[in-house]
Each structure stands twice: as C-alpha cells, then as structure tokens.
Amino acid sequence: MIYFFKLHTKKNKFILFYSIPIFLFTLILILNFAGPLEVFSSQPDSKTIIASGVVPHHLLAKPMIDNFFQYISSFGKVKNLILLSPDHFQSALINHDRSLITLDRKTNENGFCELPSNILLLDKLLENNLVTCNSSAIYYDHGIMNLLPFIEKYLTEANILPILIPEDISREQIEQLVRTIDKNTSSSTVMVASVDFSHYLPGNAAAFHDTKSIRTLLNFEKDSFKNSEVDCWQALYAIRFFTKLRDCETPCMIEHNYADDFLDFDTEKTTSYFSLVYKNKKSQGINTHSVVPEHARDVKTLLFTGDIMLDRGVKELMQVNSLYYPFLNIHQFLRGVDIVSGNLEGPIVNEPPYFSRQSLRFAFGFDALETLSSAGFNLLSLANNHTLDMGINGFNETIEHLDEYHIHSTGNPFNLKSSEHGNCFIFDDIIFAAFNRILPFKKKDTEILKTIKHLQTSHPEKLITISMHWGNEYRENCSRAQKQLAHRMIDAGADLIIGHHPHVVQNIESYRDKLIFYSLGNFVFDQSFSSETQEGLAVGLEVYPEQLIFRLFPIKIDLCQPALMNHLDAQKFLSKLAKRSDVQLVDDIESGIMVIKRR
Numbered sequence: 264m265i266y267f268f269k270l271h272t273k274k275n276k277f278i279l280f281y282s283i284p285i286f287l288f289t290l291i292l293i294l295n296f297a298g299p300l301e302v303f304s305s306q307p308d309s310k311t312i313i314a315s316g317v318v319p320h321h322l323l324a325k326p327m328i329d330n331f332f333q334y335i336s337s338f339g340k341v342k343n344l345i346l347l348s349p350d351h352f353q354s355a356l357i358n359h360d361r362s363l364i365t366l367d368r369k370t371n372e373n374g375f376c377e378l379p380s381n382i383l384l385l386d387k388l389l390e391n392n393l394v395t396c397n398s399s400a401i402y403y404d405h406g407i408m409n410l411l412p413f414i415e416k417y418l419t420e421a422n423i424l425p426i427l428i429p430e431d432i433s434r435e436q437i438e439q440l441v442r443t444i445d446k447n448t449s450s451s452t453v454m455v456a457s458v459d460f461s462h463y464l465p466g467n468a469a470a471f472h473d474t475k476s477i478r479t480l481l482n483f484e485k486d487s488f489k490n491s492e493v494d495c496w497q498a499l500y501a502i503r504f505f506t507k508l509r510d511c512e513t514p515c516m517i518e519h520n521y522a523d524d525f526l527d528f529d530t531e532k533t534t535s536y537f538s539l540v541y542k543n544k545k546s547q548g549i550n551t552h553s554v555v556p557e558h559a560r561d562v563k564t565l566l567f568t569g570d571i572m573l574d575r576g577v578k579e580l581m582q583v584n585s586l587y588y589p590f591l592n593i594h595q596f597l598r599g600v601d602i603v604s605g606n607l608e609g610p611i612v613n614e615p616p617y618f619s620r621q622s623l624r625f626a627f628g629f630d631a632l633e634t635l636s637s638a639g640f641n642l643l644s645l646a647n648n649h650t651l652d653m654g655i656n657g658f659n660e661t662i663e664h665l666d667e668y669h670i671h672s673t674g675n676p677f678n679l680k681s682s683e684h685g686n687c688f689i690f691d692d693i694i695f696a697a698f699n700r701i702l703p704f705k706k707k708d709t710e711i712l713k714t715i716k717h718l719q720t721s722h723p724e725k726l727i728t729i730s731m732h733w734g735n736e737y738r739e740n741c742s743r744a745q746k747q748l749a750h751r752m753i754d755a756g757a758d759l760i761i762g763h764h765p766h767v768v769q770n771i772e773s774y775r776d777k778l779i780f781y782s783l784g785n786f787v788f789d790q791s792f793s794s795e796t797q798e799g800l801a802v803g804l805e806v807y808p809e810q811l812i813f814r815l816f817p818i819k820i821d822l823c824q825p826a827l828m829n830h831l832d833a834q835k836f837l838s839k840l841a842k843r844s845d846v847q848l849v850d851d852i853e854s855g856i857m858v859i860k861r862r
Contacts (some may be wrong), residue, residue: 349495350404492599576789646674719756
C-alpha cells in the first residue's frame with residue numbers, strides 16, 4: 264500500500280509541522296486581501312449593471328443629485344466609485360501642470376472625508392504618471408465636494424477616487440486614464456461625470472445646445488465631444504469610453520431639468536442639468552426610469568446668422584482690442600452646434616488694401632480666419648456682391664485660406680460644378696446652396712431654379728437649404744420679386760430659404776409648409792446709424808427625420824459686437840417681427856419656436 268504521507272518517518276513529520284502554519288498564514292492573507300485583490304480584476308462579470316453616469320454638481324439641483332445616487336444604490340453594492348469633475352479653479356494652470364489631479368496618498372490612507380479611498384488604484388495611476396496629487400485642489404472644488412454627502416448617504420462602502428480634469432487635457436490622456444482604470448478595477452465599479460450642461464444661456468438657447476450634447480454622448484461621436492456646450496467634455500468622453508470598454512452601453516435617462524425648475528422666479532439665463540446612467544443590456548426593465556428616445560440620436564443642429572463684415576469700423580475696433588473682439592459677447596452661444604453659418608461680406612487676402620469708412624468695397628486680412636474659426640463658424644456663404652471686391656485672385660485666396668482653417672463655403676460665383684467649392688456643400692443629409700441676386704454679378708432666376716431642381720432630383724431624401732443674397736437694403740418687408748422667386752424656389756424643391764443683404768431683419772413667411780426668412784439682418788457690421796441695422800436674427804434649426812424645430816434668437820449689436828437680446832427686448836422684437844410676417848406664424852414667432860413636419 265502507498266501512503267501520501269508516511270507519518271512514521273522523521274522527515275515527513277518535519278514537513279507536516281512546518282506546512283500547517285504556512286497554509287494557515289496564506290489563508291489569512293487571502294481572507295484579508297480578497298477585497299483589494301478584486302480591484303485588479305479587469306473583466307466585467309454578469310453581475311455588472313451600471314458602469315457609469317452623469318450628474319450635475321450645482322446644489323440648486325440637489326433633488327436630482329439625491330435621486331441619481333439613490334438610483335445607483337438600488338442596483339446593489341458599488342465597490343469602486345471614480346468621480347470626474349472639471350478643474351473649476353484652474354489648479355493645474357496655477358501649478359504649471361497639464362496633468363489630471365487627485366488626492367495624495369496620505370489623504371487616501373486616512374480616508375477622504377471619512378469615506379474609504381481607493382489606494383491601490385491611485386498607486387497604479389501614479390505608477391503610470393497619469394495623475395498628479397493636489398489634495399487642496401480636490402477639497403476646494405465643488406464638482407467633487409458637493410457630491411460627497413449623497414455618496415455618504417447611499418454608497419457608504421464604495422472606495423472613492425476623485426479626479427479633477429483641467430480644460431486642456433487631451434482625448435488621448437483621457438483614454439489612457441480610462442483604460443488603466445478599466446484594467447485595474449472590478450466589475451462593481453461606477454465612473455461618474457460631475458458635469459453641468461449649457462451654462463448661463465437663455466432657456467431657448469440652452470435647449471438648442473443640449474440637443475447636440477446629448478446626441479454626441481449617446482452616439483459616442485468621438486470628434487464631437489470637444490465642441491459640446493458643457494463644462495467638461497473630457498469627463499463625458501471618459502464615462503462614455505468606459506461604458507464601451509465594459510460593454511454597458513444602454514443609456515437610461517433619470518432626469519433632465521433647468522436651473523429655473525428649482526426656482527420660484529424666472530431668470531434671464533439658465534443652466535441645464537442631466538442625470539443618466541449607462542447599464543448593460545441585461546438590465547433593461549430593471550428599475551428603469553426613462554429609456555432615451557431614438558430620435559435623440561438622429562438630430563442635427565444648424566445655426567444661421569446674418570451679414571458679417573470685418574473691415575472698416577470693425578477692423579479698427581479689432582486693432583484696438585483683439586482679433587476676437589467681434590464675437591466676445593456671443594462666443595458661448597456659437598459653441599456646441601454642428602454647423603454655424605453666416606454670410607461673409609468680403610474676401611480674405613494676405614495683403615488687404617486700406618478702404619475708407621465711406622468705401623463700399625471690403626477686404627479682410629488673414630487674421631480674420633482666426634476670428635471666424637475661433638468663434639465656431641464652419642460654413643460661410645460667399646454668394647454676395649462683395650465676394651469679388653479683390654477680383655478673381657482675391658476670391659481664390661479666400662477659398663485657399665478657408666480651406667486651411669477647415670471652413671466650408673458655398674456660393675461660388677463662377678459655378679464650377681466639378682469643384683468642391685461650387686454652389687453647394689453637403690453635410691450628412693442636408694444640402695447647403697447659396698446664390699447672389701445683387702450686382703455686379705448675379706445669378707439669373709432660371710439658373711437658380713435649374714440648380715435647385717437638379718439638387719432635388721439627385722438627392723430627393725436630403726433637406727435642401729438655400730442662402731439668398733437679395734432684396735432692397737434697409738426695407739423690413741420683402742419685395743414682390745423676392746416673394747415670387749422664393750415661391751418658385753420652393754416649388755423647384757427647396758426646403759428652407761435664408762436671406763441676406765438688406766442689413767435689417769425682414770418678415771418670415773410659410774409657403775407650402777416651408778419657411779422663408781427673407782433677411783436675417785446684420786450680425787457683425789459697423790452700421791450704427793439706425794436701431795434696425797443694429798439688430799439681427801439668428802436661427803437655430805434642429806433637423807429630425809420627422810420634423811424641423813426652428814428657434815429664433817434676436818440679436819443686439821453694440822459697437823460691432825453681437826449679443827443675444829435680454830428677455831424683454833427679445834419679446835418686443837419678436838412681437839414686431841410677427842406683426843409684419845405671415846399671419847399663420849404670429850403665435851409661433853412670438854414664442855420663438857416653430858415646428859414644421861417633414862413630408
């Protein structure tokens with residue numbers, strides 16, 4: 264007979280004597296460190312339900328924050344909680360550092376505000392040089408600290424790691440951070456973006472901006488996050504990237520509110536608040552609040568502005584102030600939109616000549632490109648009577664310069680059909696075309712109609728928007744010729760007409776359920792001789808598969824700087840505009856929102 268242990272031998276008694284203590288010691292280590300060791304499990308298991316979420320940090324939205332963390336806790340224990348917040352007070356800039364910021368190890372060891380900390384993950388991030396330690400910055404930032412009472416209330420056992428994200432952190436840095444967290448945390452880990460949307464904008468503008476921000480998040484449009492109207496696009500990108508790595512990409516909206524919803528009075532400007540989570544597919548139907556509607560993924564946003572002239576008095580003010588002077592009071596409004604369009608009243612050349620204040624010729628220097636690009640413009644109409652103020656060479660220079668700054672253009676006066684810079688620009692399922700009807704060069708009506716018919720025949724499923732340079736200057740109502748041509752363009756296949764040139768806002772008309780904005784007036788111009796020339800209209804458009812939502816934004820121009828009108832002035836402006844517009848649009852224009860069903 265063979266025995267595994269032969270206890271009667273002295274050698275085996277010696278082995279057994281020392282093996283038992285070693286075994287017991289090993290067992291104790293396993294039991295004590297089972298929790299920390301789990302932190303380094305990289306694969307999510309079948310029990311993973313919530314991987315990430317978005318929550319506001321303004322305490323005005325306290326009920327939303329409470330509901331958010333209560334909702335997460337209803338799915339069971341959270342072992343690790345990663346909090347991501349904007350670096351509100353620019354601690355990284357003060358310390359001349361471009362790194363992500365977190366707590367130092369000593370603070371982590373002692374616990375973060377009496378909450379457990381994730382020391383092992385911190386060590387891993389430090390080992391990979393992904394973060395720097397600045398506990399003071401964490402303790403002073405409301406993006407982190409405002410959430411702690413709710414975490415203490417609902418997620419008391421979670422190991423917390425707070426991280427501040429400076430504004431110049433790149434997408435690559437965020438991806439490296441998230442991959443490291445994913446690799447070194449268990450499946451019961453939740454990453455939370457402490458983010459507010461659409462800061463301090465009128466309610467109509469905030470709703471317009473939120474449309475693209477939410478679509479970007481839902482569709483994980485990597486290149487669109489940076490142009491979202493939120494206080495930390497990197498935090499949103501991080502939680503979305505994390506959900507992809509964890510295969511938990513089912514969004515669930517908990518709440519969507521505005522600052523006004525928590526106040527007993529109306530305010531000029533508001534901030535948007537969203538709370539949502541990402542869950543795995545198997546969790547559908549479990550404690551579900553609101554599944555995000557599918558059409559939120561399909562929307563496109565466009566913003567149309569009026570005439571832009573950067574010479575003469577505008578140029579003088581830019582020279583005294585800065586290149587960014589014209590759009591300083593409206594730059595936030597121009598952010599977070601897919602296409603921002605305007606009518607550029609002049610060429611961009613390397614050596615623009617001097618034109619007097621009385622001149623009717625314009626030319627802008629190369630630095631105008633930085634002015635326009637930094638403001639957010641990515642589509643400009645060149646179909647106007649000033650495009651050739653520097654001749655064909657000036658026009659070619661303009662096209663080259665716009666290309667360098669990735670600004671698209673429409674309205675080539677030479678109608679080079681084979682050129683990318685012809686009359687049209689196509690974005691997704693939307694076509695932009697532009698035509699000029701003002702001397703010295705102008706398109707004939709027959710040419711315009713022929714082009715539109717061709718576009719409609721070639722792209723029957725696309726939305727055709729037409730920019731028209733036409734009409735009589737300083738007249739607040741369209742001419743008979745404008746109206747006749749507009750109707751013929753819609754009959755030919757146009758879905759929307761946006762007008763320029765009169766330098767004042769003209770009436771709005773509906774024809775065959777298609778809208779005609781005969782003139783948006785000025786946007787940046789030095790025409791301070793009347794109140795009408797210092798007013799304009801910007802039109803926001805949300806393009807859905809089934810409908811179009813138009814949002815009207817009255818503009819006030821002061822010293823060549825456009826800005827959104829305050830609420831009272833905007834109401835007065837829209838009321839006057841409604842009275843001279845199509846009678847069937849009066850209520851919609853006064854409300855600032857128009858909805859058109861697509862056929």
